[in-house]
Amino acid sequence: MPGRTAASIQDVADIAGVSIATVSRVLNSPNLVTADTASRVRKAIDQLGYVPNAFAQALITRSSRVIAVALPDIHGEFYSELLRGADAEARRLGYHLLVVSNPPKGPQSDLGLGPVLGLVDGLAVMITEPNETLVKRLSAAGIPMVVLDAAPEGSTLDTIVIDNEAGATEATEHLLSTVPSNRCYFLGGPRDNFDTARRAEAFLRAALGDGRSRSNVNVSYGEYSFESGRERALRMHEAGELDGAGILAGNDEIASGVLHAAREAGLSVPERVSIIGFDDTRLASLVRPMLSTVRVPMADVGSTAIQLLVRRIKDPESAAMHVRLTPTLVLRQSTLR
Amino acid sequence: MPGRTAASIQDVADIAGVSIATVSRVLNSPNLVTADTASRVRKAIDQLGYVPNAFAQALITRSSRVIAVALPDIHGEFYSELLRGADAEARRLGYHLLVVSNPPKGPQSDLGLGPVLGLVDGLAVMITEPNETLVKRLSAAGIPMVVLDAAPEGSTLDTIVIDNEAGATEATEHLLSTVPSNRCYFLGGPRDNFDTARRAEAFLRAALGDGRSRSNVNVSYGEYSFESGRERALRMHEAGELDGAGILAGNDEIASGVLHAAREAGLSVPERVSIIGFDDTRLASLVRPMLSTVRVPMADVGSTAIQLLVRRIKDPESAAMHVRLTPTLVLRQSTLR
DNA sequence: GGGTTGCTCGTAAACGCTTTCATGGTATGC
DNA sequence: GCATACCATGAAAGCGTTTACGAGCAACCC
Numbered sequence: 001m002p003g004r005t006a007a008s009i010q011d012v013a014d015i016a017g018v019s020i021a022t023v024s025r026v027l028n029s030p031n032l033v034t035a036d037t038a039s040r041v042r043k044a045i046d047q048l049g050y051v052p053n054a055f056a057q058a059l060i061t062r063s064s065r066v067i068a069v070a071l072p073d074i075h076g077e078f079y080s081e082l083l084r085g086a087d088a089e090a091r092r093l094g095y096h097l098l099v100v101s102n103p104p105k106g107p108q109s110d111l112g113l114g115p116v117l118g119l120v121d122g123l124a125v126m127i128t129e130p131n132e133t134l135v136k137r138l139s140a141a142g143i144p145m146v147v148l149d150a151a152p153e154g155s156t157l158d159t160i161v162i163d164n165e166a167g168a169t170e171a172t173e174h175l176l177s178t179v180p181s182n183r184c185y186f187l188g189g190p191r192d193n194f195d196t197a198r199r200a201e202a203f204l205r206a207a208l209g210d211g212r213s214r215s216n217v218n219v220s221y222g223e224y225s226f227e228s229g230r231e232r233a234l235r236m237h238e239a240g241e242l243d244g245a246g247i248l249a250g251n252d253e254i255a256s257g258v259l260h261a262a263r264e265a266g267l268s269v270p271e272r273v274s275i276i277g278f279d280d281t282r283l284a285s286l287v288r289p290m291l292s293t294v295r296v297p298m299a300d301v302g303s304t305a306i307q308l309l310v311r312r313i314k315d316p317e318s319a320a321m322h323v324r325l326t327p328t329l330v331l332r333q334s335t336l337r
Numbered sequence: 338m339p340g341r342t343a344a345s346i347q348d349v350a351d352i353a354g355v356s357i358a359t360v361s362r363v364l365n366s367p368n369l370v371t372a373d374t375a376s377r378v379r380k381a382i383d384q385l386g387y388v389p390n391a392f393a394q395a396l397i398t399r400s401s402r403v404i405a406v407a408l409p410d411i412h413g414e415f416y417s418e419l420l421r422g423a424d425a426e427a428r429r430l431g432y433h434l435l436v437v438s439n440p441p442k443g444p445q446s447d448l449g450l451g452p453v454l455g456l457v458d459g460l461a462v463m464i465t466e467p468n469e470t471l472v473k474r475l476s477a478a479g480i481p482m483v484v485l486d487a488a489p490e491g492s493t494l495d496t497i498v499i500d501n502e503a504g505a506t507e508a509t510e511h512l513l514s515t516v517p518s519n520r521c522y523f524l525g526g527p528r529d530n531f532d533t534a535r536r537a538e539a540f541l542r543a544a545l546g547d548g549r550s551r552s553n554v555n556v557s558y559g560e561y562s563f564e565s566g567r568e569r570a571l572r573m574h575e576a577g578e579l580d581g582a583g584i585l586a587g588n589d590e591i592a593s594g595v596l597h598a599a600r601e602a603g604l605s606v607p608e609r610v611s612i613i614g615f616d617d618t619r620l621a622s623l624v625r626p627m628l629s630t631v632r633v634p635m636a637d638v639g640s641t642a643i644q645l646l647v648r649r650i651k652d653p654e655s656a657a658m659h660v661r662l663t664p665t666l667v668l669r670q671s672t673l674r
Numbered sequence: 675g676g677g678t679t680g681c682t683c684g685t686a687a688a689c690g691c692t693t694t695c696a697t698g699g700t701a702t703g704c
Numbered sequence: 705g706c707a708t709a710c711c712a713t714g715a716a717a718g719c720g721t722t723t724a725c726g727a728g729c730a731a732c733c734c
Binding site: 052 | 722
């Protein structure tokens with residue numbers, strides 16, 4: 001067992017017979033010190049297994065190389081996919097990731113983020129439902145920050161959004177290639193959810209053209225769940241609307257529910273019902289028929305968030321960037337070609 | 338926009354007309370200061386929006402209230418479920434979570450954890466495959482630490498393991514209630530994986546009794562994937578072994594693959610083939626018939642890890658605890674009662 | 675050979691906080 | 705009314721770094 005307490009820069013200096021300034025220099029600006037003394041210091045360093053105290057460094061440097069990622073309490077896969085992308089990128093750039101998930105609910109909440117703010121060099125917040133105060137409160141802290149999913153109007157903050165319009169439009173058009181427009185439906189998630197709202201809008205535009213005369217009868221809202229999708233599809237069936245329908249779901253779980261309802265109803269997919277999911281989670285490849293779905297590059301969202309953040313950390317004055325990531329339609333078995 | 342740089346304790350002290358010591362005291366030992374001055378200080382504090390510099394605190398306190406969680410690059414849901422549990426518990430106890438995922442592979446690797454060690458008060462590592470050096474290297478750092486999944490023999494470290502034996506045994510026994518023992522199969526994940534190894538062992542013991550004369554023909558290894566499960570089941574079908582079989586899968590994805598293969602083979606589940614998954618991920622409830630499965634309390638693993646860690650942080654000398662979490666068999670539609 | 679230049683390195687200040695110790699003041703005991 | 709105890713507060717040390725600033729010294733130029 002090594003000494004009770006970690007070696008400090010002073011210990012290294014003593015052994016190497018130099019001042020602490022020199023030790024610091026061989027670590028941070030090696031070119032300012034002779035090869036000779038440098039090697040002597042280095043020897044002392046690994047003789048002691050010395051590693052600089054991160055807090056002391058952070059205190060004076062005002063930088064901890066830690067980035068916080070705050071996520072709503074999103075279900076599984078989404079979440080971890082984003083995190084994976086973020087983590088890889090952070091590692092690559094020499095940063096660590098502090099995650100804050102499952103924040104207390106309510107638009108008034110500041111996510112309990114207060115204490116975190118002092119610890120990190122930057123913050124990526126994912127905001128999926130309207131929350132005015134949160135962004136304001138957070139940006140008031142004056143810390144580099146990027147917001148995901150929400151894109152406050154004319155924001156001076158960096159933002160990353162999924163181009164839901166493009167994804168939903170492409171999917172809808174694919175549906176329209178085999179199904180008449182009045183038989184197309186969008187089964188969304190919660191009405192407040194940013195993604196659902198934008199997807200619904202794009203769906204309507206693509207399905208109905210710009211003649212917005214028709215009502216929104218073909219759009220419904222509910223939960224992002226299997227059961228919600230199944231129920232809504234079943235209700236459609238009762239109304240005689242399921243047969244021959246083309247359905248764009250708010251996410252893959254909803255789509256799976258629809259898929260199952262179709263099976264229950266004895267309607268084969270894709271011959272009698274066309275279904276397109278959203279997100280391309282692993283689930284989409286696990287059900288049969290496999291789901292055609294709109295692939296959302298969550299890992300890219302994560303890594304891009306980190307990139308934007310360190311860019312801003314290094315140059316806080318740079319102009320706000322607004323990144324739009326484009327989903328791609330992946331065709332599998334739940335739609336006709 | 339507030340002042341360029343965050344308020345310090347000195348600023349608060351100035352406004353309140355006291356010394357910085359007093360400010361510190363109202364924050365840390367309120368009983369040492371008069372109600373009168375305390376309120377004056379507090380007023381100054383939120384007038385300035387002062388929040389103590391975490392690094393300065395950590396530097397002197399030698400505690401950052403940050404805990405690292407290092408995870409192998411595990412697929413989605415598992416991972417996030419554990420994290421959710423850990424995060425909730427950490428928040429409850431006043432800690433933050435630093436996650437390190439997707440570490441570089443190879444048993445020699447130290448996960449690139451070096452730099453993290455100096456930042457955190459404790460570390461939870463999940464180790465799913467044999468890795469001697471890693472634990473040694475890490476524990477040499479002398480930082481409070483709990484290891485998940487792996488349980489080094491007679492370890493002096495805190496550990497948390499899933500009681501795979503209990504879970505696999507219960508599942509196997511349930512299978513045996515409707516299927517003869519020589520028609521029971523275990524379709525595992527990678528051979529090296531700790532969980533798979535233990536589950537296989539328990540399966541064999543339960544299925545074959547202690548007369549270990551039989552070979553392991555009924556056990557196979559592969560990936561933790563849908564496709565791997567499907568392929569193996571299909572091969573069983575070709576060998577005429579699928580009909581009438583009782584199958585315990587290494588995880589839910591494998592089970593889903595088997596489920597699908599059974600459908601392809603025209604064998605109804607659970608009448609002709611019984612299937613039990615492992616983990617109870619959301620997938621288990623999304624396929625039809627819904628999977629009977631062994632529910633592994635991953636969120637509990639996460640929260641328990643945090644509990645053990647802060648316990649050790651507060652009392653580094655306390656005896657090592659070895660927690661064993663018991664899975665429960667949840668019966669759904671893929672097995673007969 | 676004196677003045678300049680250019681390196682290497684040490685001294686010391688600063689970062690923002692916690693905590694020990696000392697101090698002055700007020701209550702308490704007779 | 706004076707010693708004693710106690711309480712609230714301030715002064716200052718120190719946590720482990722980084723980084724001006726300056727000192728010393730060799731090499732260089734006329």
